[in-house]
Amino acid sequence: MSVGMRVDRVNGMAESSPPATLLEVRELKVWFDTSRGMVRAVDGVDLSLRPGETLGVVGESGSGKSVLSRAIMKILAPSARVLRGSEIRLNGIDLSTVSPKQNKHLWGVDLAMVFQDPMTSLTPVVTIGKQLTETLRFHLGLDREQAKAEAIRLLTLVGIPEPAKRFHQYPHNLSGGMRQRVTIALAISCSPKLLIADEPTTALDVTVQHQILNLLQELQAKSGMGMILITHDLGVVAGRTDSIAVMYAGRVVERAPTRRLFSHMRHPYTRALIDAIPRLTDPSHTRLASIPGRPAVIVDPPPGCSFAPRCPSAQERCLHETPALQITADAPDHTAACFFPIGTPAGDAARRSNAEAGVTAAGTRVAQEVS
Amino acid sequence: MARFLLLLLLVSIAVFMLLELIPGDPVDALVPEGATPEMREQVRELYGLNDPLLQRYASWLGGVLQGDFGRSFQTRLPVAEAIAERAPVSLELAVLAMVVALAISVPVGVWSAYRPGGWVDRVATLVTSATLATPSFVLGILLVYVFGVQLKVLPILGWVPFSQDPVQHFSHLVLPVLTLAAGECVLFTRLLRGDMLATLQQDHVLSARARGLPTWRILARHALRQSSFSLVTVSGVVIGRLIGGTVIVESIFSLPGMGSLVVNAIISRDFIVVQSVVLLTALIYLLMNTLVDLTYPLLDPRVRKATS
Numbered sequence: 001m002s003v004g005m006r007v008d009r010v011n012g013m014a015e016s017s018p019p020a021t022l023l024e025v026r027e028l029k030v031w032f033d034t035s036r037g038m039v040r041a042v043d044g045v046d047l048s049l050r051p052g053e054t055l056g057v058v059g060e061s062g063s064g065k066s067v068l069s070r071a072i073m074k075i076l077a078p079s080a081r082v083l084r085g086s087e088i089r090l091n092g093i094d095l096s097t098v099s100p101k102q103n104k105h106l107w108g109v110d111l112a113m114v115f116q117d118p119m120t121s122l123t124p125v126v127t128i129g130k131q132l133t134e135t136l137r138f139h140l141g142l143d144r145e146q147a148k149a150e151a152i153r154l155l156t157l158v159g160i161p162e163p164a165k166r167f168h169q170y171p172h173n174l175s176g177g178m179r180q181r182v183t184i185a186l187a188i189s190c191s192p193k194l195l196i197a198d199e200p201t202t203a204l205d206v207t208v209q210h211q212i213l214n215l216l217q218e219l220q221a222k223s224g225m226g227m228i229l230i231t232h233d234l235g236v237v238a239g240r241t242d243s244i245a246v247m248y249a250g251r252v253v254e255r256a257p258t259r260r261l262f263s264h265m266r267h268p269y270t271r272a273l274i275d276a277i278p279r280l281t282d283p284s285h286t287r288l289a290s291i292p293g294r295p296a297v298i299v300d301p302p303p304g305c306s307f308a309p310r311c312p313s314a315q316e317r318c319l320h321e322t323p324a325l326q327i328t329a330d331a332p333d334h335t336a337a338c339f340f341p342i343g344t345p346a347g348d349a350a351r352r353s354n355a356e357a358g359v360t361a362a363g364t365r366v367a368q369e370v371s
Numbered sequence: 372m373a374r375f376l377l378l379l380l381l382v383s384i385a386v387f388m389l390l391e392l393i394p395g396d397p398v399d400a401l402v403p404e405g406a407t408p409e410m411r412e413q414v415r416e417l418y419g420l421n422d423p424l425l426q427r428y429a430s431w432l433g434g435v436l437q438g439d440f441g442r443s444f445q446t447r448l449p450v451a452e453a454i455a456e457r458a459p460v461s462l463e464l465a466v467l468a469m470v471v472a473l474a475i476s477v478p479v480g481v482w483s484a485y486r487p488g489g490w491v492d493r494v495a496t497l498v499t500s501a502t503l504a505t506p507s508f509v510l511g512i513l514l515v516y517v518f519g520v521q522l523k524v525l526p527i528l529g530w531v532p533f534s535q536d537p538v539q540h541f542s543h544l545v546l547p548v549l550t551l552a553a554g555e556c557v558l559f560t561r562l563l564r565g566d567m568l569a570t571l572q573q574d575h576v577l578s579a580r581a582r583g584l585p586t587w588r589i590l591a592r593h594a595l596r597q598s599s600f601s602l603v604t605v606s607g608v609v610i611g612r613l614i615g616g617t618v619i620v621e622s623i624f625s626l627p628g629m630g631s632l633v634v635n636a637i638i639s640r641d642f643i644v645v646q647s648v649v650l651l652t653a654l655i656y657l658l659m660n661t662l663v664d665l666t667y668p669l670l671d672p673r674v675r676k677a678t679s
Contacts, residue, residue, distance in 0.1 A: 073581045075577050075580045078486075100583060104585070105583065107580075107581065107582075108581065109583060112582070113581040115577070115578050117574060120574040121577075122575055122578070123575040123578075123593045124597065124671065124672070124673060125596045125670065125672060126593065134584065134588070134592070135583075135584065138584060170672045170673070172672070172673050183578065
């Protein structure tokens with residue numbers, strides 16, 4: 001029995017003509033009212049995802065990727081404000097117009113999420129079985145016996161040995177990797193159409209990371225659900241996503257099919273991220289590449305490109321104007337928000353002139369490039 | 372268990388010694404004024420007050436273990452009888468006050484943590500601050516004035532045994548129970564709100580919300596249990612204190628509880644009664660704390676693992 005078999009039963013959504021896009025995010029702005037000022041955690045994000053597609057969202061800590069996922073899941077902190085004009089649509093339904101109260105079986109059923117830290121994302125005082133069955137019983141209306149059988153089936157599905165025994169155990173009886181398998185079982189328990197995995201492997205051992213990512217991929221292939229894989233590690237999304245959105249300071253700065261992003265990155269920030277991945281072919285003791293400066297301040301940001309202070313290509317224009325996400329000349333599904341994109345004559349010239357001067361328009365020192 | 376008994380033994384020694392050290396001669400309470408030294412000596416001999424300390428302690432403890440607390444110096448009645456008469460009053464007051472306090476503070480604490488800054492939270496903060504600043508005798512008298520004197524809906528003073536008239540019994544208890552509960556309610560609400568606030572920040576609560584579970588279930592199952600450690604701990608201490616007697620409230624409402632018993636005993640140097648009540652109170656405290664320790668593993672399975 002496959003995970004996707006129960007999709008037809010899910011809360012009476014119009015199944016007749018499935019829309020081409022599963023998730024559509026438009027102009028999403030989530031600001032936090034803090035004592036220091038308005039923190040623009042997510043500041044105008046556009047995303048779309050087709051059914052069955054995997055989107056990687058990549059960015060440093062503080063780039064707004066977690067807030068993005070929480071906005072979709074409607075689990076933002078009370079201090080968060082979703083600005084007017086923001087739109088999140090799942091299968092055409094505008095999620096801002098329905099609340100979890102009105103549509104009890106949307107969040108947790110059509111939309112599900114796997115959290116970063118499996119050590120803290122399971123309730124420590126409730127058995128694993130109970131956490132699974134309460135979700136199953138609430139959303140699917142299963143009785144006690146059915147729910148238990150389904151829970152054990154799910155535990156087996158995510159590769160937990162001795163599921164009948166684990167059913168009665170508490171989260172602290174399991175290792176980190178096993179716990180993350182449980183949270184995945186919880187997330188997929190009601191056959192979601194969209195699964196958001198927010199740094200699902202960051203808190204795990206490297207050896208376990210692969211297993212968890214493979215498991216997610218496998219489950220997705222079986223069920224045909226769409227998936228958003230949020231990570232700060234480009235290596236995680238490289239081989240597992242259809243496309244990638246790179247986020248910086250609350251905005252998407254580049255979006256492209258995965259393969260294209262790695263071969264034809266346009267945004268200097270994307271390039272800096274890719275350069276920061278250590279390579280086995282480098283000689284030992286090669287200094288790890290890093291991005292100078294620190295993530296942009298997103299409290300009442302000044303005009304201009306938020307990456308400009310750290311960007312080796314920054315020019316005068318970047319300090320005063322904010323670049324919009326634009327389709328690059330050669331591919332319609334590749335967009336970047338940069339006035340001087342890498343691989344274009346203007347971009348190369350900007351980079352070269354900065355390298356020659358040793359300093360960018362923002363005053364950041366740059367080294368002579370070897371390439 | 373061994374620790375429990377050892378503690379109890381130490382308490383009994385402390386109680387005994389404490390009263391030995393208090394200035395004043397218990398004989399003063401026993402003999403009429405202007406008694407001759409011979410009479411005093413006779414009384415001393417009669418009550419065994421001349422025996423060595425250890426012997427007196429041993430005979431007292433021996434009696435206590437058999438349920439014989441001795442006779443009151445003042446009334447000549449067995450102490451056990453006096454306590455048996457008073458204890459149910461204090462016990463009922465304490466239990467009712469706890470029930471009322473918890474019944475109010477748990478929902479209020481949970482909700483004000485769930486919606487900090489919301490109207491429940493703001494009203495609760497206002498009321499708790501006001502109650503905190505009001506001593507129980509002021510609150511008691513205020514309640515008496517409003518409900519007893521002005522509105523005339525509730526009786527003000529006294530105690531009617533349940534067997535005599537159940538309705539009167541409870542209507543006489545309303546004001547004292549409210550007075551007692553108010554103070555504890557404030558404490559409980561504050562404690563629970565603080566702990567709940569911390570728990571609600573945790574990932575597993577977010578994760579439960581992301582699973583679309585209903586709010587009440589998240590609060591009750593995924594947050595309340597872990598947030599109730601302080602509440603349970605303090606409840607144990609509070610109920611011990613309440614059973615041991617609440618002098619002020621008992622005097623305001625003239626209730627025949629343990630508090631008024633012990634106060635009268637202290638005033639009249641009826642040491643044997645004081646000893647017995649203090650020992651009993653200590654026993655209740657110890658019992659309550661042991662009970663509290665036993666509930667921790669029920670609240671959190673991780674404790675179960677550590678202790679077993």
